Amino acid sequence: EVQLVESGGGLVQPGGSLRLSCAASGFRFSIYEMGWVRQAPGKGLEWLSYIGHDGMTTYYADSVRGRFTVSRDNVKDVMTLQMNNLRVEDTAVYHCVKDIYGGATPFDSWGQGTLVVVSS
Amino acid sequence: DIQMTQSPGSLSASVGDTIIITCRASHDAGRYLAWYQQRPGTVPKLLIYNVSTLHIGVPSRFRGSGSATEFTLTVTSLQPGDFGTYYCQRYSSAPRAFGQGTKVEIK
Numbered sequence: 001e002v003q004l005v006e007s008g009g010g011l012v013q014p015g016g017s018l019r020l021s022c023a024a025s026g027f028r029f030s031i032y033e034m035g036w037v038r039q040a041p042g043k044g045l046e047w048l049s050y051i052g053h054d055g056m057t058t059y060y061a062d063s064v065r066g067r068f069t070v071s072r073d074n075v076k077d078v079m080t081l082q083m084n085n086l087r088v089e090d091t092a093v094y095h096c097v098k099d100i101y102g103g104a105t106p107f108d109s110w111g112q113g114t115l116v117v118v119s120s
Numbered sequence: 121d122i123q124m125t126q127s128p129g130s131l132s133a134s135v136g137d138t139i140i141i142t143c144r145a146s147h148d149a150g151r152y153l154a155w156y157q158q159r160p161g162t163v164p165k166l167l168i169y170n171v172s173t174l175h176i177g178v179p180s181r182f183r184g185s186g187s188a189t190e191f192t193l194t195v196t197s198l199q200p201g202d203f204g205t206y207y208c209q210r211y212s213s214a215p216r217a218f219g220q221g222t223k224v225e226i227k
Contacts (some may be wrong), residue, residue: 035216045156045164045207045218059214062121095163100175106154106211108175110163 002026002109004096009114012086020081020114022096030054030074033099035107036081038092038116046092051079053102064090086118122147124208126219134227137198141222143191143208152212155184155193158221159204167206168193200226 008020022034036048049070050059058070069082079096093113100108123146133139143153151171156164166175168184171191183194195202203226208219 037218044205044221045158045209047209047216047218050214050216061215100166100169104152104211104213106156106166106169106209107164108166112163 002098004098004109004111006094006096006111006114009094009116011117011119013120014086014088014118016086016118017082017084018086018116020083020094020116022079022081022111024077024079024096024098027098029072029077031102033102033105034072034079035097035099036070037095037097037107037110038090039095039113040089040092043092048094049081083116086116088118090116091118092116122210122215122217124210124217124219126206126208126222128222129220130223130225132225132227133198135198135200138194138196139198139224141193141206141208141224143186143193143219145189145191145210148188149191149210150212151187152210153184153186153191154209154211155182156207156209157202157204158207159201164207198226202226 003025005023035050051070055072067085072079095113096111097107098109099105125144154169155167158164172184205221205223
């Protein structure tokens with residue numbers, strides 16, 4: 001069974017940093033593209049980032065480019081999201097997502113998410 | 121700026137009804153279009169991808185159609201478990217933008 005478990009969320013002040021992790025299990029992590037999606041309280045889904053199966057290719061939403069960095073460790077089966085210069089509008093539940101298969105594909109698995117609150 | 125626009129924003133329907141949700145893309149999405157359902161308090165669930173391919177376990181009451189910049193999700197014989205918010209998503213390239221969502225309430 002595919003499992004994606006996020007951790008690392010919490011309360012941080014504006015301008016601060018957080019590092020989120022996504023521990024993957026139940027599938028061959030190293031061959032799947034992965035990503036992050038967030039959902040602000042009571043709002044819709046916002047795609048944030050993509051990372052290729054080997055970590056060599058990354059893409060970001062305009063709202064986080066230059067502040068967030070996605071990476072992965074295919075030995076430990078973990079994906080991380082380094083978030084710097086956080087803003088109040090970054091407050092959301094952050095979900096780790098897995099592509100259904102290789103190439104340009106949607107997400108067939110979602111983690112339960114970790115809550116990030118940016119507030120002074 | 122790539123945008124996905126859904127309509128309506130919300131709708132209310134009765135069990136047994138047919139509902140149609142539209143998703144318009146600001147740029148050609150080809151056939152790289154997916155639909156998700158999110159029930160309150162749960163994570164989104166993939167329903168349809170490649171415009172019209174049903175994900176595993178999704179009943180045939182759900183049907184996707186369209187191409188390029190206009191897509192529709194049709195749900196026939198609406199069931200109580202079909203309530204929630206539906207999102208379209210393009211995934212041909214970054215950004216893999218979502219629509220703003222369509223909230224479906226069961227009368």
